[in-house]
Structure formats: C-alpha cells, structure tokens
Amino acid sequence: MSQRPYIVGNWKMNGSRAMLSEARAVDRAAQRYPDVEIALAPPFPFLGSVREAVTAIGVGGQDCHTAAKGAHTGDVSAAMLADIGADFVILGHSERRRDHGEDDALVRAKAEAALAAGLGVIICVGETLEERDAGTAEAVVSRQIEGSVPAGESAAVAASRLAVAYEPVWAIGTGRVAAVEDVIAMHVAVRVRLAAIFGEEAEKIRILYGGSVNGENAASLLAAPGVGGALVGGASLTADAFLPIVAAAAQPEG
Numbered sequence: 001m002s003q004r005p006y007i008v009g010n011w012k013m014n015g016s017r018a019m020l021s022e023a024r025a026v027d028r029a030a031q032r033y034p035d036v037e038i039a040l041a042p043p044f045p046f047l048g049s050v051r052e053a054v055t056a057i058g059v060g061g062q063d064c065h066t067a068a069k070g071a072h073t074g075d076v077s078a079a080m081l082a083d084i085g086a087d088f089v090i091l092g093h094s095e096r097r098r099d100h101g102e103d104d105a106l107v108r109a110k111a112e113a114a115l116a117a118g119l120g121v122i123i124c125v126g127e128t129l130e131e132r133d134a135g136t137a138e139a140v141v142s143r144q145i146e147g148s149v150p151a152g153e154s155a156a157v158a159a160s161r162l163a164v165a166y167e168p169v170w171a172i173g174t175g176r177v178a179a180v181e182d183v184i185a186m187h188v189a190v191r192v193r194l195a196a197i198f199g200e201e202a203e204k205i206r207i208l209y210g211g212s213v214n215g216e217n218a219a220s221l222l223a224a225p226g227v228g229g230a231l232v233g234g235a236s237l238t239a240d241a242f243l244p245i246v247a248a249a250a251q252p253e254g
C-alpha cells in the first residue's frame with residue numbers, strides 16, 4: 001500500500017474548550033511526521049474551534065445525519081460538517097450502534113450522504129466478545145461491510161475517500177488489545193469483502209485498527225500487514241499520549 005498511515009484521534013464525548021491546546025500541540029508536532037496523515041475528531045461543539053486552530057492535521061465529525069437539512073432536532077448534517085471545514089466523518093462506531101441503535105443500512109445511508117457532501121468517511125465495524133468466542137467474528141464483520149459500505153459509489157471515490165476501521169468491541173476502552181495475528185486475519189477478511197464490492201481499487205482503501213491502541217502497542221499493530229493506521233480513543237485525549245502513536249506510525253517495527 002502506498003498511502004500514508006492514517007492516525008485518527010476520536011475524542012468521543014470528552015473534552016472542553018481547554019483541549020484546543022492539545023489539538024494545537026498535535027498540529028505543531030505534525031510537521032515532524034510528514035509521512036503520517038493525522039486527524040482529530042472532537043465533539044461537535046468544539047469542531048469549528050479545532051478546525052480554526054490547526055492547519056497540518058485533518059478534522060472530522062463523529063456522526064452525521066442522512067439528510068442535508070431539515071427538521072431533525074439535535075442532528076448535524078454532512079453538509080454542515082463540510083461547511084465548517086471538516087475533512088471526514090466517523091460513521092457506524094460501535095458506541096453509536098449500541099447507544100442509538102444504528103444498523104448497517106443507516107450507516108450506509110449516512111456514508112452516502114457524507115460522500116455526496118465531499119467528506120471522507122471512516123466506517124467502523126467489529127465483533128462483540130460473544131461473537132468472537134462463538135467463532136463468528138469474520139462472518140459478522142463481513143456482513144457489516146456488505147451492509148454498511150456504500151456499494152453504489154465508484155471504486156475511485158471509495159479508493160480516495162473511504163476508510164474502514166476494524167474495532168473489536170471487546171477491545172474498545174478496555175485495555176485489552178487484539179492479538180496481532182487476529183488483527184491481520186480480520187483485516188484480510190475486511191479487504192476481501194471490499195474487493196468483492198470495489199474490485200482491485202479496494203487495495204487503496206485504508207483499513208485502520210481500533211481498540212486500546214497506545215504508545216506502547218502501536219508499533220507492532222501498525223507494522224502488521226494490511227493495517228493502514230489506527231483509530232484511537234482514550235490515548236488521543238492528550239498530545240502526550242497521542243504523539244507516540246503518530247511516531248510509531250512514522251517508523252513501524254520491522
């Protein structure tokens with residue numbers, strides 16, 4: 001794969017205006033890592049401020065509505081994200097699937113709206129512990145890919161603006177990181193499904209790993225074949241915790 005590794009910090013529902021200083025610190029450090037694509041996804045209230053505070057890193061939302069505008073109290077459209085200068089949106093995170101009952105069809109509709117608005121899209125997939133223990137992890141993730149990826153998009157659009165984050169639910173925020181060999185196997189499964197949809201252009205779609213990534217484990221995860229980056233939660237909340245992951249992406253273990 002020729003693309004730069006993609007390291008995305010998802011602040012989830014954390015932070016305050018004070019965290020602008022963390023975003024600025026990441027942005028300042030980004031010039032030391034030209035071979036890494038770095039981005040942050042703050043909560044909506046801080047998105048515009050972070051966008052204005054940084055120049056070298058990407059900024060994205062954590063969700064969007066399927067519609068461009070209208071009577072949808074509390075929601076935010078992809079067009080609004082694009083309007084304030086966001087580069088991408090994270091969709092179908094397991095916390096949204098859990099907290100808001102989002103299913104694959106809804107995630108796909110959101111992805112279509114986001115791509116239509118010109119945004120990049122990171123679609124999250126991943127199995128629960130019960131599904132892994134039952135031996136159905138690959139089947140579950142393959143089904144999520146088939147249901148939530150916008151298959152009607154051209155392969156060229158997918159190759160340039162779509163990423164997939166494989167995040168085993170049991171590894172998110174638990175400190176329990178997936179074994180590298182399991183990460184490799186799951187990324188292969190994701191790639192096979194993407195290739196079935198988009199053909200050989202699917203090789204260019206970055207597949208990120210997410211789930212308790214930190215400065216200690218990042219190098220071995222990011223060096224794994226097929227891993228195109230990381231979607232980082234807890235360790236993205238401070239520049240001190242996040243930047244070692246960026247550094248690991250710049251020089252993954254051989």
Ligand SMILES: O=C[C@H](O)COP(=O)(O)O
Pocket residue numbers: 010093167171172173174175210211212213231232233234235
């Ligand atoms: O979006 C990020 C992932 O859910 C991973 O979160 P975590 O790094 O806190 O485990």
